[in-house]
Structure formats: C-alpha cells, structure tokens
Amino acid sequence: MARIVTIERHILETQRQHPEATGAFTALLYDMALAAKIIARETTRAGLAGVLGAAENHNVYGEQQQKLDVFADQMIFKMNDHTGRLCAMASEEHEDIIPIPPHFDSGKYVLLYDPLDGSSNIDVNVSIGTIFSIHRKVSTGQRGTLQDLLQPGRKLVAAGYVVYGSSTMMVYSTGEGVHGFTLDPGVGEFLLSHENIRVPATAKYYSANQGNEKFWTPGIRRYVKWLQGIEGEGRQPLGHRYIGSLVSDFHRNLLRGGVFLYPGDLQKPDEPYGKMRLMFEAQALAFLAEHAGGYASDGIGPMLDIQPHSLHQRVPLFIGNRDLVEKAEDYIRRYDQEWVAAYLPIRSRQPVMTEEQAG
Numbered sequence: 001m002a003r004i005v006t007i008e009r010h011i012l013e014t015q016r017q018h019p020e021a022t023g024a025f026t027a028l029l030y031d032m033a034l035a036a037k038i039i040a041r042e043t044t045r046a047g048l049a050g051v052l053g054a055a056e057n058h059n060v061y062g063e064q065q066q067k068l069d070v071f072a073d074q075m076i077f078k079m080n081d082h083t084g085r086l087c088a089m090a091s092e093e094h095e096d097i098i099p100i101p102p103h104f105d106s107g108k109y110v111l112l113y114d115p116l117d118g119s120s121n122i123d124v125n126v127s128i129g130t131i132f133s134i135h136r137k138v139s140t141g142q143r144g145t146l147q148d149l150l151q152p153g154r155k156l157v158a159a160g161y162v163v164y165g166s167s168t169m170m171v172y173s174t175g176e177g178v179h180g181f182t183l184d185p186g187v188g189e190f191l192l193s194h195e196n197i198r199v200p201a202t203a204k205y206y207s208a209n210q211g212n213e214k215f216w217t218p219g220i221r222r223y224v225k226w227l228q229g230i231e232g233e234g235r236q237p238l239g240h241r242y243i244g245s246l247v248s249d250f251h252r253n254l255l256r257g258g259v260f261l262y263p264g265d266l267q268k269p270d271e272p273y274g275k276m277r278l279m280f281e282a283q284a285l286a287f288l289a290e291h292a293g294g295y296a297s298d299g300i301g302p303m304l305d306i307q308p309h310s311l312h313q314r315v316p317l318f319i320g321n322r323d324l325v326e327k328a329e330d331y332i333r334r335y336d337q338e339w340v341a342a343y344l345p346i347r348s349r350q351p352v353m354t355e356e357q358a359g
C-alpha cells in the first residue's frame with residue numbers, strides 16, 4: 001500500500017530538516033490547509049447555499065466582490081488572527097495592512113493572500129483558487145508594519161496555492177521542492193499526490209488572453225507568434241489553453257509545461273504594468289515556479305528580485321518554463337523600448353512609508 005502522507009505529516013517532516021524552524025511555521029501552514037478545506041466546502045456548495053451573486057460591497061479595485069470572496073477572505077483572517085504566529089496580514093481584498101488585533105499576541109511571520117482569485121468565474125462554475133505567501137518579520141517594533149510586507153519575493157519563506165477544481169489541491173513550497181496534495185473529501189485530509197513537482201522540460205501550452213492582442217506591444221505580438229510556431233524557424237506550435245483563472249492556468253502549466261503571460265501594454269501610458277498583483281499573485285507563484293525549475297519575470301527581469309513599492313502594485317507576468325519566459329524578455333528587449341521606457345520608472349519606485357510604517 002502506498003505511503004499515506006497527509007499535509008500535516010509532510011510539513012512536519014520538511015520542518016525536521018530545519019531544526020531552527022519553530023513549530024509556529026508548521027502550524028501556520030497547517031492553518032492555511034484548514035482554511036482551504038473550509039473554503040473548498042463552501043465553494044462546492046456555492047451554487048446551493050445562496051452564496052452566489054455579487055455582494056453589495058466592492059473590493060479595492062472597484063470589482064464587485066462575490067460573496068464567496070468575502071467568505072474566503074474572512075475565513076483566512078479568522079484562522080490566523082489569534083494564533084500569535086503572525087505580526088500582520090495583507091489581503092488582495094483590503095486596501096491596507098491588516099493588523100493583528102491588539103488583544104492577540106504578535107508573531108514572527110506575515111501572511112499575504114488572495115483569498116479567492118478568479119472570483120468572476122464562481123458563477124459559471126470554473127475553477128478558482130487561493131494564493132498565499134509568507135515572509136519573516138523584519139521590522140524592529142512589536143507589531144508588523146508595511147516594511148514586513150513589502151519584501152522582495154527572494155526573501156519568502158513559503159508560498160502556495162489551493163485550486164478548487166475537479167478536485168481540491170493544495171500546492172506549497174518552503175524552498176525544499178514544490179509538493180501537491182489532493183483533498184480526500186471523505187476523510188477531510190489533504191494527501192500527498194504530487195511529490196517534488198518539476199516543470200517538464202518540454203512545454204505543451206501557452207496561456208494568454210488573445211482578446212487583448214490588439215493592445216499588445218510589437219514585441220509581445222511577435223513573441224506570441226513565436227509561441228504559435230508562426231515566427232522562428234521550424235518551431236512546433238504550443239497548444240493554447242486559457243481558463244481565465246490564474247491559479248488553474250498556472251497549475252496546468254506547472255504539471256504539463258508551458259508559459260502564462262499577462263503582459264503590460266500602452267493603452268494607458270501611465271499604467272503600463274498589466275493586471276497581475278505582485279504581492280498577492282505574482283510573488284507567490286514565482287517562488288513556486290522557481291522551486292519547480294521554472295522562472296517568472298515581469299518582462300524586464302526576475303519577479304523574485306523586484307523590490308515592491310506598494311501593497312497593491314501591479315506587474316506584467318510571464319511565468320512557466322524558463323526558456324519560454326526568457327524568450328519573452330528577449331522580444332521585449334528587442335522590440336519594446338517604448339514600453340520599457342514607460343514601465344521602468346514605475347518599476348523602480350521606492351516604497352513610500354511613514355516613520356511608523358518603516359518599523
């Protein structure tokens with residue numbers, strides 16, 4: 001009989017290799033797994049429990065919040081606010097840093113999360129996902145500050161996602177490989193199903209919203225033609241797969257090989273950075289991609305080396321097989337100087353923090 005490894009057991013075994021790691025880190029990952037099980041249950045019942053339909057309030061991007069969004073956001077907060085493991089949190093659904101309530105202890109990690117990415121897909125029963133990442137506290141004060149959140153991805157201690165699809169899977173890494181667990185609803189446990197995931201050397205797919213082609217820069221247009229085997233000598237075309245739910249597109253490309261791209265463009269010259277959120281989507285997935293042998297870039301350089309300047313900073317995202325992502329950087333270097341000139345000054349902005357926020 002195959003070894004049955006629950007996520008708890010796997011986290012503990014991984015942590016044993018880090019004697020300096022306290023149980024807090026293990027428990028924090030366990031808490032995320034528990035939140036995922038509860039969100040999975042609600043997601044499955046979404047069509048039935050009257051959870052569907054837009055909530056009256058909107059999120060910071062002006063997007064109508066789906067009730068399941070609100071539920072997932074609150075679930076993750078309530079699972080983590082009292083444990084004493086975190087000194088602060090940040091959510092894609094909240095404009096500012098989420099402090100730990102003063103009557104709870106403050107801990108040595110910060111948690112950033114997108115509670116339910118792709119929420120516009122809820123009503124049409126398309127897979128959606130939760131994305132999370134964990135940084136160590138670096139500020140000197142008692143409680144967490146913006147300085148603890150605005151760290152480059154290279155400093156992450158862990159990241160992961162949950163994909164609520166045909167089955168519910170949780171994929172995470174603490175820097176020791178990328179591991180996938182599938183939820184056995186009968187038992188209510190995540191069981192190890194994909195140990196040490198590596199991006200396949202040969203890619204099968206590219207993922208892009210072709211509906212945006214009219215707005216793409218010259219370099220991106222040529223790059224996608226290259227992916228399609230139209231440009232470039234004798235290339236085999238990649239299949240086009242685009243679900244419109246980042247976690248699902250990323251997950252498929254991680255397992256089958258491929259590249260996901262959401263480029264910036266010059267529709268609005270002062271907003272050349274595209275749609276993806278650095279702190280709630282791109283950093284976490286870039287951490288996983290690199291630890292699975294892949295790579296992630298904003299088209300200029302490694303996503304993990306970008307020094308964030310604001311919590312809701314958006315970045316272009318190219319992520320998947322390293323050779324495919326680096327090819328995107330080549331095309332941008334060669335053909336998109338105008339776009340680069342518009343984007344670089346924004347990319348290199350310094351964080352704006354008050355004395356207190358700088359910890």
Ligand code: P6P
Nearest residue numbers: 117118119120209244245246247
């Ligand atoms: P578009 C969902 O809203 C999301 O943030 C990601 O999950 C997804 O990859 C992307 O937006 C889809 O965006 O503009 O192609 O619909």
